[in-house]
Amino acid sequence: MTTSEKVLCRLCGGGYLDSQIKKTTAEYKGVQKELEVMYSVCRACGSEQAAANQLRTNKRVMIQFKKTVDGLLTGKEVREIRERLQLSQTDAARVFGGGPVAFSKYESDDVAQSEAMDKMIRLAGDLPSAFDYLVLRSGINHKPSGNQRQAV
Ligand SMILES: [Zn+2]
Incomplete structure (x- = not known):
């Protein structure tokens, strides 16, 4: 992915930045995986430098990898x-807890949910009666809106 928006180099102030992607090997708990990270190069x-949005994207890629390993x-x-x-x-935050923006953060891989939260989400997803109880x-x-699930 490259961006066409023109951003000037913060270091020399005289060149535009080109967005780049490189592969790097990450390691977590003994598991290695090649991840794609974003950065910019001044023409x-x-x-090489990374903008705030690139750092955020890279962090999400890393957290996603850690979630998989865990x-x-x-x-x-x-x-x-x-x-x-x-x-x-x-409503998911009301049902499962974690605070109002918890699910936005879990789903964008900004944070990893706890092991307990992970089990609760799986449980509710697999057992309608458990979900009904939490609701x-x-x-x-x-x-x-569907009719596959009836209230108990
Ligand atoms: Zn420069």
């Missing part, structure tokens, strides 16, 4: 379960 002075659901998998349960991110406890008004 004038040739220096056996946690990736952000994409959390989103799939939440959507299957027909919960908004806000009841949370007090949210949850009316799935």
Whole structure:
């Protein structure tokens, strides 16, 4: 992915930055994986630098890798379960806890959910009665539009 937006080099001030991707080997708990990281190169002075949005993207790639090694659901998998349960991110936080922006952060791989949270999400995704229980406890008004699940 390259960006066409023109950003001037912060170091020399005289060149535009070109967005680049390079492969780097990350290691976590003895597991190695090749990850793609983003950075920029100045056309004038040739220096490499990473902008805030590139650093954020790189951090997400790393957290996603760690989640996989730790056996946690990736952000994409959390989103799939939440959507299957027909919960908004806000309601998911009310049902599972973690604070109002928790699911936004889990799903974008900004943070890794705890092992306990991971198990709770899986449990609710696999066992309708467990999910119903959590919904009841949370007090949210949850009316799935589908008819595959009936309220107990
Ligand atoms: Zn430069």
